[in-house]
Amino acid sequence: MLNKALAMITREDCIQIGEVSKTHNLQGAVIITTDSDLPERYADKPVFLLLEGAPVPFFIAQDGIICRNHTSYIVKFDYVDSLEEAERLVGAEVLLEKDMLEEEAEPDVFELAGFEVEDLVSGAVGEVSDVADYSGNVVLALSILGKEILLPLSETYIADVDFELRRLQVNIPAELAELN
Numbered sequence: 001m002l003n004k005a006l007a008m009i010t011r012e013d014c015i016q017i018g019e020v021s022k023t024h025n026l027q028g029a030v031i032i033t034t035d036s037d038l039p040e041r042y043a044d045k046p047v048f049l050l051l052e053g054a055p056v057p058f059f060i061a062q063d064g065i066i067c068r069n070h071t072s073y074i075v076k077f078d079y080v081d082s083l084e085e086a087e088r089l090v091g092a093e094v095l096l097e098k099d100m101l102e103e104e105a106e107p108d109v110f111e112l113a114g115f116e117v118e119d120l121v122s123g124a125v126g127e128v129s130d131v132a133d134y135s136g137n138v139v140l141a142l143s144i145l146g147k148e149i150l151l152p153l154s155e156t157y158i159a160d161v162d163f164e165l166r167r168l169q170v171n172i173p174a175e176l177a178e179l180n
Contacts, residue, residue, distance in 0.1 A: 009048060009057070009097060011053075011054075011055055011095070013055075013098060013099070014048055014055055014097055014098060015095065016093045016094065016095055017036055017038045017039065017095065017096050018032045018033055018034030018035075018036075018038075018073075018093075018094040019032065019034075019091070019092065019093055019094060020089045020091065020092045021072070021090070022090055023086040024074050024086075025083075027076070027082070027083075028076065028081045028082050028083065028085050028086045029064075029086065030074075030076075030077070030080075030086050030090070031068065031072050031074060032073045032075050032094050033072045034071065034072065034094070035071060037067075038096060038101075039060075039065060039094070040065055040073065042096060042100070043060045043064075045096070045100060046059055047059075047094055047096060048094075048095040049092040049094060049095070050092050050093040050095060051088075051089075051092055055095055058077045058078070058080070059077065060075055060076070060077060060078070061076045061077060061078050064076035064077065064078075109138055109153060110131045111163070112128050112131050112140060112161070112168060113128055113129070114128060114166065115127070115128045115166045116166060116168070117140075117142050117144055117167075117168045117169075117170055118167070118168070118169050118170070119144060119145070119170055119171070119172045119177075120159055120169055120170065120171050121171050121172055121173075122145065122172065122177065124144050125144070126143045126144025126145070127142070127143050127144070128140050128141070128143075128168060129142065129143045131153075138152070138153035139151065139152055140152075140153055140168075142170070142172075144172070145172075150176075151170060151172060151176065156171075157171055157173075158170055158171075159171055
């Protein structure tokens, strides 16, 4: 049975992520053109096709999405099993629900400023005083060990980030701790 929340989605609740550009085969697959990887990232969630002015939910069949190139996907939807059914979808906007995208948005690294920081090497505790981007190289300014230490944002140095508790665990190499 169709989820009640899905039945109430409007065009304003969605963002367009692509368009059904043509059919692909006799079994009902279609080509979706897009400028993002959102169809692939959200293949387990419903996409909405704008049909007769209303968003209609469609689920991508299991193993039903293949990246064709950087701008298109071959997609097989559940219950679209013939060329005739697929032809009715050609030209439809492909939409995703905005709320779903907002829920899964990646945290911004600049939100780390003000986080408590713990150095797992020395056991010292301090604070992230600033986050700076130097030509694509993100560096954390840490107030710890009685000084300011600049630590590159890298899995090498960052052991754990807890956005909920606003805590950061790091491994400050002795060479960096001794500078200044």
